[in-house]
Amino acid sequence: MSLLTVEGVVSGYGEMQVLRGVSLRVDPGEIVSIVGPNGAGKSTVMKLIFGLLKPWEGRVTFDGEDISGLPPEQIVRRGLCYVPQVDNVFPSLTVEENLEMGAYILDEPLKARKERVYELFPRLAERRHQRAGKMSGGERQMVAMGRALMLDPKLLMLDEPSAGLAPLLVDLIFDKVAEINRTGVAVLMVEQNAKRSLELAHRGYVLATGRNQVEGPGAQLLADPEVARLYLGG
Amino acid sequence: MVEVRPLPRSRALRRTVSTVLGSRWALVGLLALIALLIVVLSSLQGVSATRMLGLVVRGVLLGGVLALGALGVTLVFGVLKMANFAHGDLMTVGAYLGLVVMSLLPRGAPLLGLGFGYEFVVALLVAMPLVGLLAYGLDRVTFRRLRQRRSAPVMMAMAALGVAFGLRSIVYMVFGADFAFYYQGRARPVVELFAGVRVRTDQLFILGLAVLLIVLVYLLLERTKVGKAMRAMADNPDLARISGIPTERVVFWTWLIAGALAGAGGMLYGLDVQLRPEMGWWLLLPLFASVILGTIGNVYGALLGAFTMGIVWQVSTAFVNPAYGPAAAFVVMILALLVRPQGLMGGGR
Numbered sequence: 001m002s003l004l005t006v007e008g009v010v011s012g013y014g015e016m017q018v019l020r021g022v023s024l025r026v027d028p029g030e031i032v033s034i035v036g037p038n039g040a041g042k043s044t045v046m047k048l049i050f051g052l053l054k055p056w057e058g059r060v061t062f063d064g065e066d067i068s069g070l071p072p073e074q075i076v077r078r079g080l081c082y083v084p085q086v087d088n089v090f091p092s093l094t095v096e097e098n099l100e101m102g103a104y105i106l107d108e109p110l111k112a113r114k115e116r117v118y119e120l121f122p123r124l125a126e127r128r129h130q131r132a133g134k135m136s137g138g139e140r141q142m143v144a145m146g147r148a149l150m151l152d153p154k155l156l157m158l159d160e161p162s163a164g165l166a167p168l169l170v171d172l173i174f175d176k177v178a179e180i181n182r183t184g185v186a187v188l189m190v191e192q193n194a195k196r197s198l199e200l201a202h203r204g205y206v207l208a209t210g211r212n213q214v215e216g217p218g219a220q221l222l223a224d225p226e227v228a229r230l231y232l233g234g
Numbered sequence: 235m236v237e238v239r240p241l242p243r244s245r246a247l248r249r250t251v252s253t254v255l256g257s258r259w260a261l262v263g264l265l266a267l268i269a270l271l272i273v274v275l276s277s278l279q280g281v282s283a284t285r286m287l288g289l290v291v292r293g294v295l296l297g298g299v300l301a302l303g304a305l306g307v308t309l310v311f312g313v314l315k316m317a318n319f320a321h322g323d324l325m326t327v328g329a330y331l332g333l334v335v336m337s338l339l340p341r342g343a344p345l346l347g348l349g350f351g352y353e354f355v356v357a358l359l360v361a362m363p364l365v366g367l368l369a370y371g372l373d374r375v376t377f378r379r380l381r382q383r384r385s386a387p388v389m390m391a392m393a394a395l396g397v398a399f400g401l402r403s404i405v406y407m408v409f410g411a412d413f414a415f416y417y418q419g420r421a422r423p424v425v426e427l428f429a430g431v432r433v434r435t436d437q438l439f440i441l442g443l444a445v446l447l448i449v450l451v452y453l454l455l456e457r458t459k460v461g462k463a464m465r466a467m468a469d470n471p472d473l474a475r476i477s478g479i480p481t482e483r484v485v486f487w488t489w490l491i492a493g494a495l496a497g498a499g500g501m502l503y504g505l506d507v508q509l510r511p512e513m514g515w516w517l518l519l520p521l522f523a524s525v526i527l528g529t530i531g532n533v534y535g536a537l538l539g540a541f542t543m544g545i546v547w548q549v550s551t552a553f554v555n556p557a558y559g560p561a562a563a564f565v566v567m568i569l570a571l572l573v574r575p576q577g578l579m580g581g582g583r
Contacts, residue, residue, distance in 0.1 A: 050476065076478035084476065090469040093462065101466045104459070105478045147477065 001064060003028045003155055003186050004049070004080070009058035011048050018044045020210035021058070026155060031177065031187040033201035033218060035194035040207045042190040043085060046159050049188075050082045051075050063154065077105060079154035085163055085190075088144035091133025095124050098132050098143050102150030110150070117146040120176065138169035142176075149180065156180060158189040162196070174200055198222045261574045265542065268566060272549055281552045284430040289548045291427065295437050295506070297544025298444030302499030303517060304524040304536040305451055306492030312468030312531035313488045316377060316390045320397040321496055322518030326511060327401055328365040328497030329504035330409055332357040336416060349422035349436045350505065358501055362494040369493030370486055372397055378485075398515065405511040414509040440502045447498060448537060451491065455533060460487050468531055520547070520560055523567045529577030538578050542566070 002025040012018040018041045026032045034042050047053045049060055051072045059068040062080055072082075081102070090098050099114050118125035121142040127135065132143050141161055148156055161177065162170040174196055181187050191197035198204045201218035206227055214227055221227050276286050303325055310318045335357035342351030376393050423435045455461040463484045467474045475481055500514055507513075524543045528535025543563045550562030574580070 052472075052476075072475045073478045073480060076476075082476055084473070087470055087473060090466045090473060092469050093466055097462050097466075100459070100462060101474070101477045101479060104463060105480075151478070 002026065003030075003063060004188065005061050006045070006049060007058050007060075009045070009048060009060065010056045011044070011053055012056070013044075013053070017056075018210055019048065022207065022210070022212050023058075024205050024212060024215070026186050026188050028154070029181070029184055029186055030203060031181050031189070031201045033194075033197040033204045034188070034190045034207055034212075035192075035198060035204060035221075036207035036213075041210045042207055043159050045207070046082065046084075046157055046188075046190055050080070050157065073105075076151060076153075079151070080157065081148035081151055081153035081155075082157040083141075083144045083148045083159060083161065085159040089132040089135075089140050089147070092131055094129050094131055095135075095143055095146075096128040098147050099150055102147035106151070113150050113152075117149055120149070120179065121146055138165050138172065141165065141169075141173055145173075145176065145180075149185075153185060155186045155188060158187065160190055160192055162191065162193050170196065195222065258574070258578060261570055261578060264570060264573055265566075268546075268569075272552075276552055279553065286549070286552065287429060288431045288433075289552055290545055291431055291433060292437075293545030293548035294541060295433070295441050295544070296548055297541035298441045299499050299503045299506070300517070300520055300524050300544050301448060301537050301540035302444055302495045302502070303514075303521045304528075304540040305448065305533060306495045306499075307521050308525045308528075308531055308533055308536040309464065309488055309492050311525070312533075313464055313484065314377070314381070315387065315471075316381075317387070317394065317522070318492075319391055319394040319518060320372070320401060321492070321521060322514035322516070323398045323401040323405075324365055324369055324493055324496040324514065325500030325503065325517060326405055326514035327368065328361050328500035329509050329513065330405055330414075331361040331364055331497065332501040332504065333409075333414060333416065333509060335360045344420075344423075347423055347425075347435050348439055349420060349434065350417060354416060354501075354505065358498060361501055362497045363490070365497030365500075366490035366493035369496070370489035373485065373489050398518075402511055402515060409509075409511065411511060416505055416509070436505055440506055443498070443502065447495060451495070451533070454491070460484065464488055516560075520563060523564055527567050527570055527577055529580040532577070532579040535577055535579030 004026040006022055006024045009019055009022045010017065022041070022045055024032070024034070024045075034045065036042055044053065048055060051067070051070050051074070054069045059066055061067065062075075062078055065078070067075055067078065067080075090101060093101065096114065099117055100110055103110050103113055118128070123139060124142055124146055127139065132140060135143065145156075145158070145161070158177065161173050165173065170193065177187055177189070178200060189197060189201075198218040198221050203216065204218045204221045205212045206214040206221060214221060214224065216224075273286070303321060306324075307318060307321050310316060310321070332354070336353045339353040339356060342353055344351055345355075376397060377390060380390050380393055424432050425435055425438070426432050455465055460483075463474065463479050464487065466477070466479060467481060467484050471481070474484070503513060503517070520543050524539035525536050526539070527542060528537065528539030543566075546566045547559040547563040551559050554562065571577070
């Protein structure tokens with residue numbers, strides 16, 4: 001059974017329709033990448049899955065339950081965590097406090113969970129008492145991912161995790177995504193860096209003009225000359 | 235600002251100059267300059283050093299009361315992005331609620347060298363949570379509806395102004411327009427602090443309690459889960475929701491704390507001066523000035539701002555009619571904001 005399914009979702013902001021029928025699924029343990037040109041609605045799909053936007057049509061199910069239109073605070077309880085593309089840390093809170101906020105809904109000591117994040121990102125362990133707002137873009141991305149991992153999600157959603165990062169850091173972030181995935185966490189990510197993310201992904205979707213157009217294993221999409229020509233900029 | 239006159243030719247230099255002028259230290263320097271000016275003026279006018287010191291002490295006392303109000307204003311602004319113009323009147327309500335509680339209790343003897351008895355402390359403990367709950371109740375019936383409809387900030391501010399008028403009218407109706415006192419005609423013990431500066435013991439209690447409450451708020455924000463969540467919401471409300479923080483519960487605690495501080499501030503102000511239905515209303519502008527001076531939404535800025543405003547307000551009375559005290563404080567605020575528009579603790583630059 002699929003972990004997450006999105007079926008024929010139509011939605012948008014106010015009067016403006018952005019999604020014109022998107023369907024996708026994520027199976028347990030998979031990395032799924034959504035690629036496509038700017039304005040295709042990639043980030044909008046993520047927001048919709050996470051309840052920041054209500055579907056006009058269609059539905060979203062997670063772990064067999066309908067979660068369409070549930071508010072984010074209820075969605076996180078089901079094991080789905082989300083890292084937005086921008087503004088994804090609390091700048092005046094320390095690294096440690098950022099992580100604590102990720103597990104706010106738990107009434108238990110968070111030490112073990114924090115240590116696990118620090119193991120994954122040793123850089124954060126060194127700077128646990130630094131304010132997140134004073135950190136570099138790459139470090140902030142680590143804080144944001146760490147925050148989202150605090151609840152041990154079944155599915156981690158990443159919106160453009162490599163946006164605006166130096167090439168070396170892009171490598172690091174993609175390595176970390178693979179490492180997280182190896183622990184059994186399914187990953188759904190949206191990426192501008194189509195080549196890198198499709199290489200990493202088990203499957204990919206190409207989204208354009210609010211619809212998913214092509215779907216398939218990451219490597220196959222990369223090799224498809226039509227996909228390359230249409231959406232990946234050659 | 236005289237320093238700007240030699241216009242730098244290159245843009246880089248100009249940027250450096252504007253960075254220096256806009257830095258926190260420039261503002262601190264400006265405030266120090268004003269302090270120096272006051273000292274010079276006072277010696278020219280023959281105001282005694284003792285009198286000046288006394289005014290500074292009074293300013294710190296007033297700053298403590300202002301800080302209690304300003305903390306609430308800045309917390310509500312940070313978490314809810316709303317200018318709560320009803321905050322001053324919450325202080326008034328707190329002061330009068332205290333009066334009601336005290337009238338229900340038998341009068342006790344003055345506590346160790348102070349001018350009030352146990353009943354004032356009891357009233358404080360009752361009024362604080364009550365004003366907190368009142369603040370949250372008002373949010374439920376007014377501001378929350380506007381928030382959910384994503385109303386413009388100006389609508390929220392107008393709603394708060396309406397609540398302010400409403401609260402004040404109720405106080406007028408119930409208690410009348412006359413002054414009221416917690417203790418009429420009772421001796422208020424005075425002690426000498428240092429160098430001939432004399433204050434009432436009650437005033438020391440007021441400052442002590444204000445500092446205690448400020449420390450408690452600090453610990454709450456830095457150490458407790460709900461306090462950290464309040465800071466998180468002030469930072470980034472969307473991310474707070476995405477993280478699963480129950481935002482409505484954080485809103486409840488914000489109002490409870492802001493209201494309780496307002497209640498305490500009102501009662502302490504009433505103890506120091508007297509009770510009037512518009513007492514809090516007249517504090518509203520100094521409160522906002524403190525908060526803006528210290529960067530709105532920033533808790534530590536609000537404290538700095540409040541004590542600065544309190545001291546300027548009191549010290550200015552040595553040179554101008556005391557009625558202009560708040561005006562002097564505003565002049566300082568305007569000067570400070572010209573130098574550093576984002577306030578003392580603001581980011582950027």
